[in-house]
Amino acid sequence: MAVGQAVGQAVGQAVRLALLALLALLALLALLALLALPAADAVAPVKDPLLNVCMDAKHHKREPGPEGKLFDQCSPWKDNACCTANTSSEAHKDQSYLYNFNWNHCGVMPPKCKRHFIQDTCLYECSPNLGPWIEKADSSWRRERILHVPLCREDCEEWWEDCRDAVTCKENWHKGWNWATGTNRCPWGSMCRPFSEVFPQPKDLCEKIWSNSFKYSGERRGSGRCIQMWFDPAQGNPNVAVAEHFAWRKRCSPGRGGSVALDGAGRAVPRSVLLLPPLALLLLPEGAGGCGVPRWGSL
Structure with a gap:
């Protein structure tokens, strides 16, 4: 009896090993x-839906591509852009036709501060590397927006440092303005205060001013783990690799999977x-x- 059981167990084990093999x-x-x-x-x-794409928004092109020449601070994206040359020019103007937004709603914004908002606009309008953070938007003027884009630590800190003495009356610039005159004015009863009071830390500025479009990242420029507003086009666009990394994470992390599984060649x-x-x-x-x-x- 014992011999029979031993033989049976040995046969069962052999079958299991064969099945595993x-x-x-x-x-x-x-x-x-x-x-x-x-x-x-x-x-x-x-086509990978998360890479090399443009938002479905007010002034974006349908697909990214070379623009030949983009204006001033938007020029780093000229080889592959979601913005037109005209959009890049308007991004540098006060109260341009893009959004009729007045940077000087609490007095003249210092040039060293304004250049960060221009660069922010260039990134938003021109970058084809924001796909992993594009979300549907419930808005009359755009169908998509960006949410929680990890902005490099230096970008947030330099933005805050150069704007700390500028003045504003609002923490969230996306909504709540008085548009009675066709351009944004401070809401009735609001007070103009220094940025350093409205946004006590760089994280507050980056995350709150555009309704969490950006997220303060502890990562530094060149890490491949955060989006750079500022970069030298002669060295290539570092945001390409960042988008690829976060697209991979979005497809492969539990609970973040995309709707399309793709191979490395976009198939x-x-x-x-x-x-x-x-x-x-x-x-x-x-x-x-x-x-x-x-x-x-x-x-």
Whole structure:
């Protein structure tokens, strides 16, 4: 009797090991088949919806592209922009036709402060690298907005430092203005105060002034983990890599998954890949549509 039980247990263990080996083999074959797909051109090209895109907003182009020449502070985006040359020029004007917004609602804004708001406008209007943070907007003048874009620490701190002595009457500049004259004026009963009182810290300025469009990031410029308002175009646009990193996180992190699974070349990952055993998905590199092994430096 004992011998029979021992034999039965041994057979059961052998069967389990054989099944595990078979599953591992199937996963390996599926992985090899997936990695062979790009060479076979077996799937149709699909654009990554989070990368190299423009917002559906008031002045944005439908798709990014070269503009030849953009005006002054918007020029870093000229090789691939969501804004037109005319929009870039208007971004530098007081009360331009873009939004009829008056920077000087509490007296003349110092030039060193205004240049940050111009750069902020250039980033918003021109950048094709904000896709991971684009959200639907319930607004009469735009269908989409950005939310919680991680702005580099230096960008927030320099913005705040150069504007600390400027004056404003509102913490949130997105809403609540008196538009009776066609341009923004301080609401009745509000008082003009220094930025340093309205926004006690750089984090307050970056996050509150545009309804959380930006998020203060502890990361520094060049880290690949935060969006830069300021960069040298001769060194390339650092925000491209930042957008790629956060697009990968959005697709692969639990609870943040996108609606389209894509491989590294922007192709839709076949449904069969989604049926791979979890181990196989973890072994897939980021460029092949996997989430477990990102490119070096993506963590």
